[in-house]
Amino acid sequence: MKPIQHLNHSTLQLLNYTLHLADNSLILGHRNSEWTGFGPVLEQDIAISNIALDLIGQARNFYQYAAKLINDSTNQQFNQSTTTEDTLAYLRDAHDFRNCLLVEQTNGDWAKTILRQFFFSTYQYFLYQQLQNSKDETLAAIAEKSLKEVTYHLRWSSEWVIRLGDGTEESHERMLNAIDELWIYTDELFEPADYELIAASEGYGVDISILKKDWEKKIKEIFDEATLSFPLDKKTGVRWFGKEGKHSEHLGYILAEMQFLQRAYSNSEW
Amino acid sequence: MNNAITISKKKIWKLLEQVNDPEVPVLSIIDLGIVRDVKINNDEAEVIITPTYSGCPAMDMIKMNIRMALLQHGFQKIKITSILSPAWTTDWMSGHGKEKLKSFGIAPPTSKQQVCHTELFHEGEAIQCPRCNSYNTRLTSQFGSIACKAMYQCNDCKEPFDYFKCH
Numbered sequence: 001m002k003p004i005q006h007l008n009h010s011t012l013q014l015l016n017y018t019l020h021l022a023d024n025s026l027i028l029g030h031r032n033s034e035w036t037g038f039g040p041v042l043e044q045d046i047a048i049s050n051i052a053l054d055l056i057g058q059a060r061n062f063y064q065y066a067a068k069l070i071n072d073s074t075n076q077q078f079n080q081s082t083t084t085e086d087t088l089a090y091l092r093d094a095h096d097f098r099n100c101l102l103v104e105q106t107n108g109d110w111a112k113t114i115l116r117q118f119f120f121s122t123y124q125y126f127l128y129q130q131l132q133n134s135k136d137e138t139l140a141a142i143a144e145k146s147l148k149e150v151t152y153h154l155r156w157s158s159e160w161v162i163r164l165g166d167g168t169e170e171s172h173e174r175m176l177n178a179i180d181e182l183w184i185y186t187d188e189l190f191e192p193a194d195y196e197l198i199a200a201s202e203g204y205g206v207d208i209s210i211l212k213k214d215w216e217k218k219i220k221e222i223f224d225e226a227t228l229s230f231p232l233d234k235k236t237g238v239r240w241f242g243k244e245g246k247h248s249e250h251l252g253y254i255l256a257e258m259q260f261l262q263r264a265y266s267n268s269e270w
Numbered sequence: 271m272n273n274a275i276t277i278s279k280k281k282i283w284k285l286l287e288q289v290n291d292p293e294v295p296v297l298s299i300i301d302l303g304i305v306r307d308v309k310i311n312n313d314e315a316e317v318i319i320t321p322t323y324s325g326c327p328a329m330d331m332i333k334m335n336i337r338m339a340l341l342q343h344g345f346q347k348i349k350i351t352s353i354l355s356p357a358w359t360t361d362w363m364s365g366h367g368k369e370k371l372k373s374f375g376i377a378p379p380t381s382k383q384q385v386c387h388t389e390l391f392h393e394g395e396a397i398q399c400p401r402c403n404s405y406n407t408r409l410t411s412q413f414g415s416i417a418c419k420a421m422y423q424c425n426d427c428k429e430p431f432d433y434f435k436c437h
Contacts, residue, residue: 043411043421050413057325061354141355146324148357148437156412159390225390 007073010202015069016098016195017205018139019088020243022062023099026089027251028120029055030258031107040110047156051117054149061142063088090262094251098193101242102185104251111164111174115182118157122218123189124150126211136204158222165226175228184236189215193243275310282308282315285339292331293416294434296374299332303362306353314347315340320358322437323417360437372400377422377433397433399424407431 007015032052039045063085070083081087102120107113128150131143164171190212192200199205216232223230240246261268286305291297299305299319307318317336321329333350340348360379368378377400396405404426411421412435420435 043413046415047411047413050417053325053327053417054323055325057321057323061324137355141353141357142324145321145354145357149323152412155390162390 007070011069011073013195013198013202014136014204015066016193017199018062018066018069019096020098020193020195021139021142022059022066022088023097024103024120025055025062026059027097027099027254028103028116029053029059030254031103031105032113032117034107035113044110048113051153051156054146054153058142058146058149059089060085061145065138065142086262090259094247094255095245097247097251097255098243098245099247099251100185100188101240101248102182102189104242104248104254105182105185106250108178108181109174111171112178112181114157114160114164115175115178117153118161118222119182119186119189119219121150121153121157122215123211125154125218126214127206127208130206130211134204134206135202139204161222161228162226165223165228172227175226176230179228179230183230183234184238185240187236187238188240188242191239193241196243278310278315279308281343282317282340282345285343286317286336289332289335289339291328292335293328294371294374294376294418296370296376297363297367299336301364301367301370303360303364303367304332304358311349314349315345316349316351318351318353320353320356322358326417358437360434363434371434375400375431376419377431379434379436397422399427399429400431401429402427 029052032048032055035045036049036052037045039048066088067083067085074083102116105112105116125147128143128147132140132147134140134143161175165175166172190208192208196205196208200207220232223232242248283300283305286308287298287300289299291299291302294302302322304319304322305317306320307316309316309318317340319329319332319336329352333352336350337348363379371378377397380397397407397409398405399407399422402424404424406425407422408425409420410423410430413419414421414432414435418434418437419432421430422433423430
């Protein structure tokens with residue numbers, strides 16, 4: 001995709017913010033969809049696939065809005081090709097993606113997938129509660145719509161954290177390993193990128209730094225019930241910049257699989 | 271309001287009763303409560319719908335089927351608009367729709383809106399078995415073959431069944 005030109009500064013910030021919300025949902029949705037057909041039992045295969053579907057649905061709503069922002073601002077006399085939800089998902093490169101690193105981490109075992117979902121759903125749950133009050137009507141509507149789905153995701157993933165943490169010796173051990181692997185990616189959720197700061201100050205985005213307290217409280221509550229002891233104040237010690245487009249190697253592999261068809265056979269449909 | 275417009279609108283609402291949800295074909299989109307409004311703008315007919323779930327894959331097909339139904343009955347300029355707010359809720363499902371669901375073997379959403387919450391391992395209200403009417407049933411999975419459904423089993427007649435979950 002061509003670099004986005006012709007956008008004024010404030011539209012560009014709104015676009016970045018919208019793409020960030022879209023990319024988070026799309027990439028986690030894609031990761032979850034990798035379980036389809038491979039889930040540990042049929043019911044949970046269906047559950048994780050349903051969650052993938054919800055997330056990709058949310059992503060579509062955000063991408064459609066992002067495409068509209070671009071198309072409305074683009075001077076049509078330059079005869080530029082129209083941006084769509086598909087071009088945004090399939091024709092941007094890794095450095096254009098604004099998702100946090102947590103969502104692109106590999107699935108690992110069921111414990112790691114569950115924990116990643118739990119961390120992220122808890123975050124989305126508090127985020128969308130605030131985003132419902134966005135000054136931007138479209139963002140508010142998407143948040144309102146998605147919140148009911150995210151509530152299901154949070155309940156489902158919380159129950160699984162408890163089931164595994166307070167399960168057998170092996171499942172407990174696997175949960176602890178998952179926490180070790182994923183904890184370092186949690187700080188990024190609450191460290192705002194520039195466009196998030198602007199979004200919050202303009203009243204259409206959420207001040208994510210204030211969500212951290214609620215997030216930690218929920219994590220602690222579930223970890224306690226799951227008999228998982230982990231120092232929640234443990235510093236991650238690293239600052240990540242996924243939201244600014246600096247990703248781990250994993251995102252490239254995800255995009256290679258997800259985008260191959262559109263790049264090799266452009267505009268193909270099924 | 272112009273009389274011709276009123277008649278056209280009534281005709282469209284009637285036609286939409288013939289458009290079914292492709293995933294739960296026993297329900298029309300009117301039963302499902304996803305048609306929010308019908309408008310006539312000059313010579314253009316506009317149908318405003320809202321998705322059940324964000325990722326509902328049936329939406330594209332539903333839009334196509336609405337267009338087909340209207341085209342077949344003489345409407346030429348058709349616009350289908352999708353809106354997200356206010357978010358769809360199972361409270362908008364018609365009573366008639368709920369009866370049809372039950373006779374189709376899917377437990378309809380309970381009439382009192384059960385607020386979505388994060389309370390864990392919560393079985394919610396008792397869901398009635400669509401086969402034997404027993405309330406002695408249990409949840410087997412919060413998620414089912416499509417986004418709107420959960421899976422249950424009846425402890426009395428042992429029938430596994432779908433529940434069109436509250437949303």
